Amino acid sequence: MTGASRGLGRSMALALARAGAALVLAARSKPDLEETARLVAGGGGRAxxxxxxxxSYPEVEALMQRAVAALGRLDIVVNYSGVARVVPLADATPEDWRYMLDVNLTGxxxxxxxxAPHLIPRRAGKVINVASVLAAVGLPGYALYAATKGGVIALTRALGVEWARHGIQVNAIAPGWFVTDMNEAAFADPGIRERLTRDIPARxxxxxxxxxxxxxxxxSAASDFMTGQTIFLDGGHSAA
Ligand SMILES: NC(=O)c1ccc[n+]([C@@H]2O[C@H](COP(=O)([O-])OP(=O)(O)OC[C@H]3O[C@@H](n4cnc5c(N)ncnc54)[C@H](OP(=O)(O)O)[C@@H]3O)[C@@H](O)[C@H]2O)c1
Structure with a gap:
């Protein structure tokens, strides 16, 4: 899984390990990944x-090969890395746009x-991508981010249909607001915090x-009949 070095990805890694998955943890920061691995090992898991x-496609290709070499096979792929540069579109640079697309969608x-070459021949597999509530609701400053996450939802839907014939399920989680490194600055501002939680029915x-x-x-096998879906885990934000 990618995005495993901190935040929501680290929490997800710990939950998957507790459920019995052996993990290959990826992101850029080695020390942070090692901390996640230490926490997994502390709970009796393997990472x-x-x-x-x-x-970088060559790096991700090498990651998959390392995963298969280390663990014997690939059952689950979690694409959880993501970045957010919060900037009004009129101030954004082409470099901002390219960076967000490269990590959030190309990633x-x-x-x-x-x-694909590790999952398709086995006729089994689970892919979990990460989208965002901001692909469903607009928020000033997040147009670039929203576009990348909307792309993830479309990719997930189409690939779920394309890989159904291979017995592989492709779904996405669209988190609402969770306080992590990514948005700590926004939540430090009481005005923004008040506005954001007002928009969330769960408050x-x-x-x-x-x-x-x-x-x-x-x-898990419990979701074998679900594919191409994006599930919003957002306290009702996208439904309101
Ligand atoms: N927090 C929220 O409220 C929220 C809401 C909706 C969606 N999300 C999505 O959930 C995911 C995790 O977000 P988070 O809140 O946990 O953010 P976070 O704490 O900032 O974590 C982001 C993760 O992505 C990794 N990452 C960033 N750039 C990368 C790159 N170029 N290559 C590999 N890994 C990279 C980071 O690791 P390194 O820096 O070590 O590379 C880190 O593991 C993101 O996709 C985000 O868009 C979050």
């Missing part, structure tokens, strides 16, 4: 660390494409531990 930049393509932000059970469901 291998492979620092990877998801925007998911890279994970799916590089996993609170998510807890990182609330992501894990959904990931375990999407990674």
């Amino acid at each position: 291998v660390v492979v620092p990877t930049d998801v925007s 998911v393509f890279n994970g799916c494409r590089a996993a 609170r932000t998510g807890h990182a531990e609330e992501i894990g059970p959904l990931a375990v469901y999407l990674a």
Whole structure:
């Protein structure tokens, strides 16, 4: 899984490990990945660390090969890396746009494409991508981010249909607001915090531990009849 070095990805890694998955943990920061691996091992799980930049196809291809070499086979692919540069579109640079696309959308393509030769011949597999509530509701400053996450939803839907014939399920989780490194600055501002929680019917932000059970469901045989879907875990934000 990518995005495993901190935040929601780390919480998901711990939940998958508790459910019995042996993990290959990827993101760029080796020390942070090693901390996740230490936490997994502390709970009795097994995790291998492979620092990877998801925007590089050769690195993601090497990651999949390392995973198969280390664990014997690939059952589950979690594409959870993501970045958010919050900037009004009129101030954004082409470099901002390219960076967000490269990590958030190309990163998911890279994970799916590089996993294909390991999953398709086995006629089984689970792919879990990460989208966002901001692909469904607009928020000033997030147009670039929203576009990348909308792309993830479309990719997930189409690939779910394309890979159904191979027995592989492709789904996405669209988190609402969870306080992590990514949005700590926004939530530090009481005005923004008040506005964001006002928009959430549950009137609170998510807890990182609330992501894990959904990931375990999407990674398990319990979800074999679900594919191409994006599940919003957002306290009702996208439904309101
Ligand atoms: N927090 C929320 O409220 C929220 C809401 C909706 C969606 N999401 C999505 O959930 C995912 C995790 O977000 P988070 O809140 O947990 O953010 P976070 O704490 O900032 O974590 C982001 C993760 O992505 C990794 N990453 C960033 N750039 C990368 C790259 N080029 N290559 C490989 N890995 C990279 C980071 O690791 P390194 O820096 O070590 O590479 C880290 O593991 C993201 O896709 C985000 O868009 C979050």
